[in-house]
Amino acid sequence: MFKMLKQISEELSLISSKTALLFFAYIFLAILEGITDGIGVGLLTSFITNLSQDGSKSIEFFKQTYSFLPDFIFSSEKIICIIIVGLFFLRIFVVMLTANFKCILPQMLTYRVRNKILERTFSLSLFDIEQERAGMIINLLTTDSAKMTQCLFSMIELTYLIILVSMYLIIMIMINKFIFGIGILAAFPFVLAIRLLTILLTRMSKKLLKMRNEITSNCTEKLNNIRFIKSIGTEYQEYQNISTSYKWYRNIEIKRYFTEYFGVMMPQFFIVIGLSTVIYFTIYEGGIYKSYITLYVLPMGFIGMRCFSIVSQINTKYMKLKQTLVSASAIVNFWNKHRIHFSFTGKKKKNVVSFPTTVQNVNFENVSFAYDKQTIIHNFSMLLEKGQPIILKGKSGSGKTTIANLLRMLIEPQSGKILLNDIPLSSFNPFSLRNGIGYVTQEAVMMYGTIRDNLLYGLDFKPEQNKIDSVLKETGCDDFISLLPNGLDTMVSEKGSNFSGGQKQRLALARILLRNPNILILDEITNNLDKKSKTDIIHAVNQLVKNRICLVITHDDEIHLDNEKYIFLG
Template sequence: MNTTGIDASPASPKGNWRAFFDLVRKAKPSYKMLAIALALSLVNTAAGLFVPLFTKNLVDGFTLNSLRTYQIVLLVCAFVAQAAAGGVSIYLLNKFGQQMLAGLREMLWRKLLYLPVAHYDQEETGGLISRVTNDTGVVKQVISEHIAGFVTGVISIIGSVIIMLTLDWQMTLLLLIAVPLTLFILIPLGRQMHKISRNMQKETANFTSVLTQVLSEVRLVKSSNAEPIEYARGKQGISKLFHLGVREGKIQAFIGPLMGIVIMTLMVVIIGYGGLRVSSGSISAGELVAFILYLIQIVMPLGQITAFFTQLQRAMGATERMIEILGKSEEMQQEGQPVPSADATITLENVSFHYDNGEPILKEVSFYMPSGKVTALVGPSGSGKTTLFALLERYYEPEQGRILYGSRSIEEFSLVSWRSQIGYVSQESPLMSGTIRDNITYGLDREVSEQQLRSVAEMAYADGFVDELPEGFNTQVGERGIKLSGGQRQRIAIARALLRNPRILMLDEATSSLDSKSELVVQEALHNLMKGRTTLVIAHRLSTVVDADQIIFLDKGKITGSGTHDELMNTHAMYREFAKQQLRYAEHSE
């Protein structure tokens, strides 16, 4: 369900304009501030329109005797008003732009947090980061830096033309011939700039994605001696951005001299033709000076208007990508009933599932997990064990079948209530950058006392190594917990699960990647965690399987056997082979 109120469907040019301004409105900036800023910009422009007229009168009737104090005061006041109005307007527009930028980023950040996991299976992280940072910045730039130039530029041009027509309509018409000729050249260039800008935003997102991926896995890069390969990938992105930048520079290099030629040509024409008009007495010298000044007030805003439309095209391209994200359906965290307080059996009824590639992962899987008992999932890689975990966490929904808690489908419960019942400890045990305390209490919206923290650390056998650290629970773990060993990370993850006090426990064989000493400690911690809880374990080691109350053997998405260890040893050939391999592995390890 779309919860943003923004239409994410492909739009016409008018639709793109509407979508752009609708997105700005959703950011909820202060329109009062924008109105004041634009009003001050108009004051600045209006004051500028009267300066050439004042200059005309000054030139035509200038003598020391004719110069009056009030004229000097008026001129000084006009300049001061221009400077003050311009300065305050720039400040308010920048503040308005920052408000809008913060609003857009807040919307995108919230949306990214509440999107379902399936979205991240298709999108690269770097591209999403680029949406929140680069694309929002482009929209902000239009509002805070270009919209005032566009509005005042239009007013300046209209006002200047009207005043010039009153001074001398013949010279004004001669002047206006250059405007359509200039636009005839600038509009196609603006379209080319739009295409280049969109490609540049796309390549910037791709380059950001490469940077994010490589730098987050820099240890893998170095251990694989992949620096030359990643350097080549990064260089390719840099090269594409370079060539797009050069193409953009070519257009700008054409626009700049073109505007210069137009200005110089108009200056020559106005001065030459105006000089003839002055010599014939048709206009005064002051009027010629005023014409020249008004000419400048027409030509200069043309550049601002061109820049506005170029930047607006870039912003609409960025808007399309942001609207695409904001229009996606998000997880409804609070919809549904709270999970009943009584423990219940979890039942899977004919559950089938496949990812977007169409390959079936689970095929009519049915089994139950008794309350307070341990169920182990066993099977070859790719048999669907991890997918079952994802379905139980409600990262995805089954294509067919249903999952019950007691007699009710788990989809009847709110996501917040359901996920609060689950404790999950994986092989990697991911940690967030921060302190050990931050990671143990991660996700909790309540205060955790020092006694509670130490209690769960003791049960997770984490208190020993924490007390040896100089800063104890306030020790920084580094990005993804890199400053701690695998066993230490696992024990922090177990302490986190203990603090949540979940009814349902899911273990992705949390000891499979540990050395024998760490495994023993973590195994003891897991026993503390599993007491009295409904536990589902992805089992890679025989010790876990032997102790399980029931074992489910998965092969190619189907259940091919279930029962206790002894039952499967007698009835299931593949399970028997699995057990023998584990025994050989254990003997070899010893």
């Protein structure tokens, strides 16, 4: 457990001077709360009960009982009253401060954990994300990261509570060592029982958490693929699968609830037994003097009750800590599995060359690539030159898209070289490289926002309206946009579901054209288009390829470009 926590805090660089300062402030508050509460409660209870008995004697009693306090406190009853009231106000202030800390600290920690996971996710290679599944990563970002910070925060809170309880115990020892000793003996079976409950609850919670993560991942994946599921007609099976998991989940949750409830009731049961014993001895047996009760037993009873509630809080925190370690281990495993491929900011030493303003050629020299030992590309060579488009053909699965991914540095070849202007691709900053390559895919990606947002996505300049208009005309988008009442400000639904495949394809092409890229890769772009749109697009592409490096991936025999060259794969 500690090894894992150590790794987490190292990964997150949690031990910064800022967090250390916060941590010490927190501890200081715990000490202050213990002192103000312990002495305040002790003084108040004994003072009030003594005043009503025998006012003149009360100060003497105090002096004997609280001999560890400075003498000036006992100079008059007024001072005692002021000190008591002062202590209580101080305590309210301290409790308010700690409450704020309890709110701020976990938020700060969660923010840090989420950023770290996001940073790692975005720096993973395409292949890793596909393997890991987006659902699992989303889980890490939402539920697990919050749980994990709870875990780290529980550690801090545990320390806080332990200090608080120690302060109370010190005050109790100062009041009366003998009663304190008996109290500790009586608390022993209670602590043991609580410990056993903790183990039981932790086991259940671990199971629950794992299960919930599985259900959420499963659900996210199924909802993401709802169109597919509906087209196959398996929605009822999927519903049943998830529902069965939820049933298991419900059953464990109920068991856990009962066990937890028992844990909450137990301290109260012990408190009632303790109080009844005191009442029995004092009232019926008359064995203990009234003054003795007021001076020792009552304040100690109050402090003892606080200790009990803190002990059970410590227990809950400890339990939470154990539970959340399940999430923490998911995150640590994720991190261990994917060491960063290149730094998120793109500043890693070897990736320093920025994308050139003009690209003359791109050369694949005996490139080989394999996914998990399954060789996809074998000794592949190709020379792409400015003004000469290459049409890449080959049967499905032959690795055409893989070649585009290699060029975009989403994956790296196992052997061979890819040169851009005779410089190895690996020397380039991957971010500026990808930004300089226009890539239009088989499935046009649309995001939530207006058509304009989608067209201008990721652009670091604002194109003139007439430039946008001419691109829309070139790609044939103006045909359907002009029919929309809100034109370019029409909202695009998630995944562009309010547009046809062909319309999305044309929008995607327009988006890339606005970037005016040096290298253009078109991957099956005419797949969803009717004859007229196809002719328009081919015409547009023909204009584009003149001053660019262009790779056209297609099955379509009707695509012909000026000065074209064919390459067949596999």
